[in-house]
Amino acid sequence: MKVGLLYSRIRKDEKLLLGELRDRDHEIEKIDVRKEQFNVSEAPDVFADVDVVVDRCLATSRSVYITQFLDAYDVPVINSAETADVCADKVKNSLALEDAGVPTPNTEVAFTTDSALETIEKFGYPCVIKPVVGSWGRLMAKVESRSAAEAILEHKATLGHYQHKVFYVQEFVEKPGRDIRVVAVDGEPVAAMTRSSDHWLTNAAKGGEVAAFEVDDRVRELVADASDAVGGGLLGVDLMETGEDYTVHEVNHTVEFKALNDAVDVDVPAEVVDWIENKVATETEASV
Amino acid sequence: MAETVTAEDPLTGEEIEIPADVEVGEIVDSPATGAELEVVSVDPITLEEAPELEEDWGE
Numbered sequence: 001m002k003v004g005l006l007y008s009r010i011r012k013d014e015k016l017l018l019g020e021l022r023d024r025d026h027e028i029e030k031i032d033v034r035k036e037q038f039n040v041s042e043a044p045d046v047f048a049d050v051d052v053v054v055d056r057c058l059a060t061s062r063s064v065y066i067t068q069f070l071d072a073y074d075v076p077v078i079n080s081a082e083t084a085d086v087c088a089d090k091v092k093n094s095l096a097l098e099d100a101g102v103p104t105p106n107t108e109v110a111f112t113t114d115s116a117l118e119t120i121e122k123f124g125y126p127c128v129i130k131p132v133v134g135s136w137g138r139l140m141a142k143v144e145s146r147s148a149a150e151a152i153l154e155h156k157a158t159l160g161h162y163q164h165k166v167f168y169v170q171e172f173v174e175k176p177g178r179d180i181r182v183v184a185v186d187g188e189p190v191a192a193m194t195r196s197s198d199h200w201l202t203n204a205a206k207g208g209e210v211a212a213f214e215v216d217d218r219v220r221e222l223v224a225d226a227s228d229a230v231g232g233g234l235l236g237v238d239l240m241e242t243g244e245d246y247t248v249h250e251v252n253h254t255v256e257f258k259a260l261n262d263a264v265d266v267d268v269p270a271e272v273v274d275w276i277e278n279k280v281a282t283e284t285e286a287s288v
Numbered sequence: 289m290a291e292t293v294t295a296e297d298p299l300t301g302e303e304i305e306i307p308a309d310v311e312v313g314e315i316v317d318s319p320a321t322g323a324e325l326e327v328v329s330v331d332p333i334t335l336e337e338a339p340e341l342e343e344d345w346g347e
Contacts, residue, residue, distance in 0.1 A: 009338065
């Protein structure tokens with residue numbers, strides 16, 4: 001098959017995927033999104049003859065818009081525009097999880113510093129403020145006192161992009177020093193790991209220590225539901241242990257898996273490419 | 289050990305060693321400054337300073 005790979009930088013994750021695709025003799029069209037223009041009525045030539053496009057754009061804004069263009073051009077894309085749209089925005093992500101009955105941390109959004117402060121006081125301390133877009137744990141704040149809350153809100157309102165004036169406030173979940181990342185394809189777990197740290201942020205990108213995690217039935221069920229809630233695809237589902245159950249705090253749509261691949265015995269890129277091959281074969285059969 | 293090749297660090301002008309299997313778009317670190325460099329061509333290997341990370345990058 002011919003696979004288009006949308007990118008703006010090639011990380012180890014993309015190299016692993018490209019290596020696997022090349023090992024299986026698939027034709028690759030690397031598409032640097034910085035060099036393309038996207039016309040509303042006509043697809044760029046670079047998409048001609050591709051069987052599927054894999055979106056590996058780091059920039060969420062690019063990912064969200066380009067997948068919409070690909071939908072309009074009738075070019076199959078992983079992940080879909082719907083999934084990208086929901087996962088790119090923490091508000092939409094939280095609403096989708098809640099709507100699907102997936103346990104997710106209690107979250108409230110406010111649009112002014114005064115109303116955000118009311119929300120924070122309602123949650124009590126500590127609680128968490130997150131930007132509605134962005135990852136790698138950046139600009140997340142664990143708010144431990146009213147004076148800290150006032151300062152953070154003022155800084156966000158004064159210095160922030162307009163999106164930082166959407167105050168996304170979340171209950172603080174007392175997790176056991178780790179969270180869980182499950183990489184899944186259409187809701188089926190490929191592999192999972194824990195990310196542990198003494199810091200409240202346990203992201204691998206923040207230096208969290210990773211270890212293989214065996215998916216139990218409950219995690220399997222939650223991952224399937226969370227995947228359905230956001231439209232499916234190749235996803236990174238993030239969960240925290242709450243004692244009796246789990247809570248899903250986020251689903252990521254351009255998931256990084258290099259840390260996971262090092263932490264588990266599963267060949268993650270091989271599993272992902274298996275899934276892509278099956279998906280393309282199924283869709284090709286369906287359209288014949 | 290993976291094979292390496294040399295290329296010029298655009299920030300320092302020094303020859304630096306990078307993996308031989310790099311491809312266009314890949315990011316490598318400048319050993320002297322720690323800055324991120326982007327591979328813009330592989331024949332010959334040419335590096336440029338990589339664009340800054342932006343807020344909405346990465347998962």
